Amino acid sequence: MSLIIDVQQVTKQYGDKTVLNKVEFSLEKGAPVALVGPNGAGKTTLFSLLCGYIQPSSGNISILGHVPGNSALFGRLSALPQDAQLDPRFTIAMQLNFYARLQGMSNKFAKKDTARVLDMVALSDVVNSLPSELSHGMRKRATIAQALLGSPEIVMLDEATAGLDPANAKEIRAIVSEHASEVNFILSSHDLSELERLCDQVLYLDNGQLKQHKTLGNNDSAGFLTLRMKQHYSEIMPAILQIPGVSQVSMTQDKEYLLTISNEQGKLAIEMDLLTVLASNNWSYAQLINGKTLENQLF
Structure with a gap:
């Protein structure tokens, strides 16, 4: 370079x-x-x-x-x-x-x-x-x-x-x-x-x-998923925490959640489990991002 x-x-x-x-x-x-x-x-x-x-x-x-x-x-x-x-x-x-x-x-x-x-x-x-x-x-x-x-x-x-x-x-x-x-x-x-x-x-x-x-996309984002929902659901955080491999969930802004992943190698399985939880509860999501958003990386 x-x-x-x-x-x-x-x-x-x-x-x-x-x-x-x-x-x-x-x-x-x-x-x-x-x-x-x-x-x-x-x-x-x-x-x-x-x-x-x-x-x-x-x-x-x-x-x-x-x-x-x-x-x-x-x-x-x-x-x-x-x-x-x-x-x-x-x-x-x-x-x-x-x-x-x-x-x-x-x-x-x-x-x-x-x-x-x-x-x-x-x-x-x-x-x-x-x-x-x-x-x-x-x-x-x-x-x-x-x-x-x-x-x-x-x-x-x-x-x-x-x-x-x-x-x-x-x-x-x-x-x-x-x-x-x-x-x-x-x-x-x-x-x-x-x-x-x-x-x-x-x-x-x-x-x-x-x-x-x-x-962007370096180790700061490894071990995280960002979920953006179309609307607010009061029970979504407890439901996500039940997914194996998710150690923490925090709301970063309205209808956006940051998931801390304890097993980076198992992230794909965690994503599939997350989508299954959303579908089974009829919860509409807008975007699932691998890692932190730029906003969360900076602020």
């Missing part, structure tokens, strides 16, 4: 306000990485530092072996802000061609690359449409196509599915999943279940500090 991002003791201050405080982490080439944290945690500031839009007050950042903003990174890293907008006066193809030309492509290659990225996001049939003629989800996919121009090695997406209906959010997730082998995605989102499906690592920022940097 090769190192793509190295952040060492990075602090960012605006006057007396410290937005990031001695943040330190390294990322290697691989599956998408999640950047999570409450509003005001410093996520946007970190994205801006990685892109070279602003400079750290102290500390060092290396992107693909270069300082952020270095001309050597031109076309190798891209970022899509949450509020990215398309110009309403020009067609999708015209705008993407223009941005491709800004990257130094010839007119011929810009048109070819525009066609390539629009095909990647399943928008080949709207190349001559104005943004106003597209749905919100389609416009979001068009902005992601812009971020993919030139085949960058690192793409940072800030709240890429915010405000989208489930069908369009699924389309965005499919784009990331399909191209994750060629592109190193860094995803910022408040939707933890979405990040859990896409990412192998998570960076958790809070109040300007990196509280956790962890690999």
Whole structure:
């Protein structure tokens, strides 16, 4: 594996306000990485530092072996802000061609690359449409196509599915999943279940500090099952505790239960017994997850 991002003791201050405080982490080439944290945690500031839009007050950042903003990174890293907008006066193809030309492509290659990225996001049939003629989800996919121009090695997406209906959010997730082998995605989102499906690592920022940097699905989740129910049943916890191999059950939030498993090797049998208990009591469940949810791993 090769190192793509190295952040060492990075602090960012605006006057007396410290937005990031001695943040330190390294990322290697691989599956998408999640950047999570409450509003005001410093996520946007970190994205801006990685892109070279602003400079750290102290500390060092290396992107693909270069300082952020270095001309050597031109076309190798891209970022899509949450509020990215398309110009309403020009067609999708015209705008993407223009941005491709800004990257130094010839007119011929810009048109070819525009066609390539629009095909990647399943928008080949709207190349001559104005943004106003597209749905919100389609416009979001068009902005992601812009971020993919030139085949960058690192793409940072800030709240890429915010405000989208489930069908369009699924389309965005499919784009990331399909191209994750060629592109190193860094995803910022408040939707933890979405990040859990896409990412192998998570960076958790809070109040300007990196509280956790962890690999998902590691030993923290071994020996656990998470059960999400469609409605509340008062007798469900005692019934689950009767299943051999379940040593503890706790309610992590409304209609969600964390089962502690005493025998990891027998987890499959425990899952089958659990489903049998649910079926015999006519209890409807929404999801059974192997391990802890991302929310429970972080909090």
